[in-house]
Amino acid sequence: MSTTLEEIAKQAGVSRSTVSRVMNDHPSVDQDTRARVRSVAERLNYQPNVAARSLAVGRTNVIGLVIPMGVSALFTDPYFPLLIQGITSACNANEHSVMLWLAEPEYERRTIRQVLQGGLIDGVILASALMEDPMLEALQRRGLPFIMVGRLPSDNQISYVDVDNVNSAREMVSYLLRLGHRRVATIAGPTNMIAGSDRLEGYRLALRNRGLTPDPALIVEADFTEEGGYVAMQRLLPQAPNAVFVASDAMAIGAMRALREAGLRVPDDIAIAGFDDIPMSARMEPTLTTVRQPIQRMGSLAAETLIDMISHPHPQPRRIILPTELVIRESSGFAPNR
Amino acid sequence: MSTTLEEIAKQAGVSRSTVSRVMNDHPSVDQDTRARVRSVAERLNYQPNVAARSLAVGRTNVIGLVIPMGVSALFTDPYFPLLIQGITSACNANEHSVMLWLAEPEYERRTIRQVLQGGLIDGVILASALMEDPMLEALQRRGLPFIMVGRLPSDNQISYVDVDNVNSAREMVSYLLRLGHRRVATIAGPTNMIAGSDRLEGYRLALRNRGLTPDPALIVEADFTEEGGYVAMQRLLPQAPNAVFVASDAMAIGAMRALREAGLRVPDDIAIAGFDDIPMSARMEPTLTTVRQPIQRMGSLAAETLIDMISHPHPQPRRIILPTELVIRESSGFAPNR
């Protein structure tokens, strides 16, 4: 039932080409003709056929968003929702649409093919938290424009939007050290995720900057979930740390649950700091000291940058680092001896 | 750089048509030819051009997922992530892709046009929680296949997948009443959302079934957020209810925070029951009695049903109601006098 260019042309008494020019804001069309065509198009509620346009022009104005579902843990915290919101919002504003792929392991190869070939999309946002993602390699080989959310330290030819996880973590841990906590432990994220390994790196740096040697016994790895944080904290308890830098708020919440059960008070007996600043963190008891990252903004920037990369190809990778913010609340406490 | 049918044809020494037949598993192709074409396609890593196929065949194998962003509150609880996961998973399994639109109010009209026309998608999943959604009307007028997640009580010509909010709420409130609580209040969801008004309806039904008249003073409306639940509970406190049925777990968590601050113990002083069974609910202190709904499964079913509707058009609307489950935990307590 959908109207075609030809139909509009007939009704407006012009040719297909002229209508096409009007629809694409081509300059050399007479004012009157333009107005006439516009009104007919309006009346017939004309909307160009995307498939036909794509076929002719080789562009779809659709970008793909690929999220590896191996990390489904992340889906329980607000990270991805916020990211998606930022991305779709920027796409809306730039007349693009978003195709969503949750890359489930069992369909991985097919997803990759679909994403890469077939001309469905003009570019890809890869919200991969994984250190090595097969999709990444395929994207590079293919030459499809793409941008990562979260940086890949191993390759500096890749465009990305990220926060400086290393430095943010370093600053937070430095802050804990400055408060006077001596045994500062960390509950790290999975080291096969970029954010996980970067935040751990920041933790180590902060210690070294104070002339301290990171103690492996004070480093426990978990999976970014509340449950993981809970278990990790229990494993950490025998080490009797004064403070714990937890690599995500979700894990910090779990850690605090473990502490509560163990009869320890935060921050009096042990200080806690998280990372992410999810909405829950401000409502804990005690409220959680954490690192705020501009997730939604990362999403919009990734989309905008990608769209720009598609229309203005350019060999240089774009690298965007957004600032984070230390949010000091109750859980970090004050220096016991300063 | 992408290979075309014609290219495969040339290399395999057959015609475009034959290659097309092979790719679409058409029966009347010689075994040898088929094998030869297959191997060439494999070697050249051929992937049919989606735009061209869509243009020719009038189908895209893409479905749209439309989420009204007016209800961004829902994005902070795991409802939408789980729903999306269910949908994409079913789409993966059925060789479809998902186009995501978060319908921001400012782009609403354009979104609607994009979604409906342009032939980008074959059908729509409308995860609308709103009682009246302009998208809905547009979809109906257009005749594009679509299915809702969450039922629309006012219209029985629309296909949907839903849980029985009314009865689930009724059962939960009946349970609270059976425990012996006499003054049972409710923190309802927004009444312009279907789930909100349905759960309130269930609350009223349960009271009436016990011969009680719902007391407007015991009914407070909030917005499904933690913060909203917190404020609502504070407004409810002067009424001194024995139990509160809260229409979402997120709100229940907020309500419990308000109670804690007011020095009231759950469930000893006041019983609480929620709705949703988000992961957090099992880890509260006390753990939260709630209604579990199969969100992810609703997503997959919606996708599968929609895909079926697209390939087998049928005037009858499909209506699917999934069962819920009462999850009795600590917060509902035991009967004070039974």
Add this chain to the structure above:
DNA sequence: TGCTATTATGGGAGCGCTCCCATGAAGTGA
């Protein structure tokens, strides 16, 4: 052996659009 079903394949048209080139009208300067 001749005739009709059956099977395997090729080629043309067309999906709705864009983009290039051709054409005619109008405007410019000598």
Add this chain to the structure above:
DNA sequence: TCACTTCATGGGAGCGCTCCCATAATAGCA
């Protein structure tokens, strides 16, 4: 007035695919 540019428009080709129809090769049967 005549070349010469500029502007507005039309028409053809082609994007890569599917689908229909034609045709050639083979099989089936009297």
